[in-house]
Amino acid sequence: MKYNTRFKMDVAFEVVQTNQSVAEVAKKYGIHPSTVYRWKRDILEPFINALNEGFMAKIQRPNK
Numbered sequence: 001m002k003y004n005t006r007f008k009m010d011v012a013f014e015v016v017q018t019n020q021s022v023a024e025v026a027k028k029y030g031i032h033p034s035t036v037y038r039w040k041r042d043i044l045e046p047f048i049n050a051l052n053e054g055f056m057a058k059i060q061r062p063n064k
Contacts (some may be wrong), residue, residue, distance in 0.1 A: 012040040 015025050015036065022040070026033040 008039045009043055011036055012043045015040055016044065 011025060011029060011031070014020070015022050018025075020028075022036045023033045026036045029036075
């Protein structure tokens with residue numbers, strides 16, 4: 001089954017925003033846990049990298 005991007009985002013963020021495990025969220029939606037892990041990684045990793053890059057740029061910039 002093909003899932004749209006919005007659904008994948010909602011599932012990934014549900015894992016992050018709740019105290020539920022990936023397995024619990026996967027079971028709720030009838031999806032294999034490895035699929036939810038992959039969506040979580042693929043969707044959240046770019047945001048984390050961007051935040052890290054911004055943070056590193058900020059601390060490497062000399063104070064004026």
